[in-house]
Amino acid sequence: MGLDGDEGAAAVRTALDVGYRHLDTAQVYENESTVGAGLAAAVEAGVVAREDVTVATKTWIDRLAPENVRPSTEVSLDRLGLDAVDLLYVHRPRGGYEAAGTLAAFDELVDDGRVGHVGVSNFERDDLDAAIDLLDAPLAAHQTEYHPLFWRPALREHAVDHGYPLVAYSPLAGGRVREIEAVRAVAEKHDATPEAVSIAWLTHKEGVVTIPKASSERHLRANLAATDLDLDAEDHERIDGIEREEELFPE
Template sequence: MEYVTTQGVEVPALGLGTARFDSTDVCRRAVEAALDIGYRHVDTAQIYGTEGAVGAAVSTAAVDRDDVFVTTKLSESNRSRDRVLESTRQSLAALRTDYVDLLLMHSPNSTVPLAETIGAMNDLRDEGIVRHVGVSNFSVDQLRRAMERSDAPILTNQVEYHPYRDQSALLETCIDEGVVLTAYSPLAVGKVTSNATLAEIGDRYGKTAAQVALRWLLQQEMVAAIPKAAGRDHLRENFDVFDFALADDEMRAVFEGTGGPIDGLRDRLGL
């Protein structure tokens, strides 16, 4: 396992996303299998309906709770101070844990002042039942506003990021500010599997196009990825990305071959 280290925190670079599972049983089995394979980062959210399944799997795994980085997210309806405090405690009960490693604001909200939501999240951190705070689906400007209103460091901004989705401006900001960019849907909901550039690069290493896409993400500074997978074979495939590295020209080829601009990040990524 590789880690993204920032603010004195080690975040496992590869995690398991748990959105849109067919059932809670399928989700629980997937988390169990992932932990058995070696995953140590599990992502859930209040709106996913998977907190209970994640909690059941983590609490019964042959892995210490402190060794698993668990993230959950506040739903749109839980942004007022009272709802942040109450709903997070409900999430802890569902997750069968005394704390979460990371609590995110799932998306920007114009109905409740940002300072109120972030302030309540900070209070939970001070209480010790939330280790770190962050945001999700925030633009560069929105991220900066969240950072300004938070006494605690913003650990991550979780956004959609893959070879077909340009996040150059956001990633530059995250690198500058020491914020992890956590990539959800890193395989573009399966679209990367048919990409000729990724497949050609993968042939050189005996890897699939999906594995190349994940490796491409993980080799970028301050980037973690949380692909979703249900079956053990796919979980294993996604996890087997730490035994090879892409050359600079291959990193450039993924950017250029899939239409993503590279100019803004070329110097920052050493390309």
């Protein structure tokens, strides 16, 4: 959401109030406390029940050595104010990541009830195959950059084939969807915004969910409503045919 402190916590509560039920954060974002405070405020006010909200965070690369996974997760839980997190991601398979040892440490957290499910982020197909083979439980999600200027069908196909969701981050290409002629044209056709078109294009692809950033109530409501925008086959073909550029968040 890009906000910290009381302002960020208020944005989290607003998101829950308008209907969001998934909160995504990460150790490296340095806003786990803000997300936790917003969730706590919403629960206390009766906006949501804790069990109705999926809370996800990610373990950064400098804490992925097997011996560091549990201590870093305990710190995250303390910041979030939770006894357990619903989904814990390997943020990137870099740094201290050791596939067998790191994922075994994640499995132990699931066994102990501190983590509900294990996900991965920014993985390639070989990394995904290894994770699926090594994890005790099914892989819960793969989070990766995915938008009209950068998308890889092979990763979506892998997700569909193996029965886990591909979670698309940066679905608005860092705001650049407004500059893409094909997206603007589809938006004009439907009397919608380019942002709504990008979100609809993603969410109607099999196996894909998305997590757009927003902080104001207006943008939160607009992003949520975008999932109801009905694009036709021609619209999808037009966006699929965009000459894609490099990813916004490379290694």
